[in-house]
Amino acid sequence: MELPHQILQNDTSVTEFILLGLSSNPEVQLILFGLFLLIYLVALFGNVLILLTISLDSKLHSPMYFFLGNLSVVDIGYTTSTVPKMLMNYLSQDKTISLSGCFSQMYFFISFGGIECLLLSVMAFDRYAAICHPLHYNMLMSHKVCTSLAVTAWFLGLANSGVHSGLMSLLSFCQDNVIHHFFCDILPLLQLSCSSTQVNDIAIFMGGGSVIIGSFLCTLVSYVYIVISILRIRTKDGRIKAFSTCASHLIVVNIFYGTAIIAYLLPSSTQKKGQVSSVLYGIITPMLNPIIYSLRNRDIQNALRKEWVRLNRSCCFSGLK
Incomplete structure (x- = not known):
């Protein structure tokens, strides 16, 4: 089937792009629609539920859950x-997306991805402070410090994405406007540009690398110290209890960075491989995060039960009236 506006004239600038998606088969597209609609709804419901639970239960008004709430906001924006x-x-x-719409989509996707990287490293530092310096935890993770760390993560993520989006807007797109992806990602767009992308490549290596690799190294160093501290605990129950406080975060970190490494750091990435890995870290991971924290965190489970009981009681009282 011939795609409309697929190839533009050589002397004409691109004003819109065509997103081919994951498949051109109509039957497969319907299946994918149902699947991704379900995933999206689960991601929205799970993250909104985490946010509501944290805000309604005063026992969860601690640094760890403050950052978890920020992560839920990021995951909602990430998938949306x-x-x-x-x-x-x-x-x-009509599979088209305007030039400005494409750049906006890229900006928000990179922003939320960068903020998630930074928040995961901040959450790792929070676990480091709780396990390695429990007596000084309240001082190390005071309200002022937590707010500053969260604001910094958001600022750096938005600024990093702003640099990439600004440089992308300076490029020329003058022939092929077909993106072999389901969204406007930075690498497929660079492949379509008919002008030099050297500055963009440097920005990706310097800026993007600093955010991703820097966050990963901070997370890794934090967990090295955490593991050393846990191994020094004499009792088995003590080691299990200490490890359980960071198990959920560790699972989320492994899923996020594992899929991101597959997407960007392994050589000779094919189109299908890039699409699948983008689905994993850009859609599946935000859906799994609230599920992982809900299943493995007793505080979240207890808060959910308490809110559920409170809701049932309020419904019963309203029914009696």
Whole structure:
């Protein structure tokens, strides 16, 4: 089937792009629509539920859950930056996205991805402070410090994405406007540019590398000290209790960085491989995060039960009235 506006004239600038998505088969597209709609709804519901639980239960007003709330906000934005447009494309013959819309989508996706990296490293530092310096925890993770760390993570993530988006807007796109992806990612866009991308490549290596690799190294160093501290605990129950406080975060870190490494750091990435890895770290991971924290965190489970009981009681009282 011939795609409209697929190839523009050599002397014409691109004003819109075509997102091919994960498949051009109509039947497969319907299946993918149902699957990703379900994933998106689960991600939204799970992260909103985490946010509500943390805000309503005063026992969860601690640094760890403050950062978890920030992570839930990021995960909602992360999936919303790509999934709604992808779902619309599966139901429509028009797969186009405007130039400004494409750059906006890229900006928010990179922003939320960078903020998530930074928040995961901040959460690792929080666990380091709790396990390695429990007596000084309240001082190390005071309200002022937590707020400053969260604001810094958001600022650096937005600023890093702003640099990439600004440099991308300076490039020329003059022939092929077909993106072999389900959203406007930075690497597929660079491949379509008909001008030099050397500055963009340097920015990706310097800026993006600093955010991703820097966050990963901070997380890794924190967990090295955490493991050393846990191994020094004499009792088995003490070691298990200490490890359980960071198990959920460690699982989330492994999933996020594992899929990101597959996407960007392994050589000779094919189109399908890039698409699949983007689905994993950009859509599946935000859905799994609230599930992991809900299943493995007793504080969250107890808070959810308490709110559920409170809701049932309020419904019963309103019914009696």
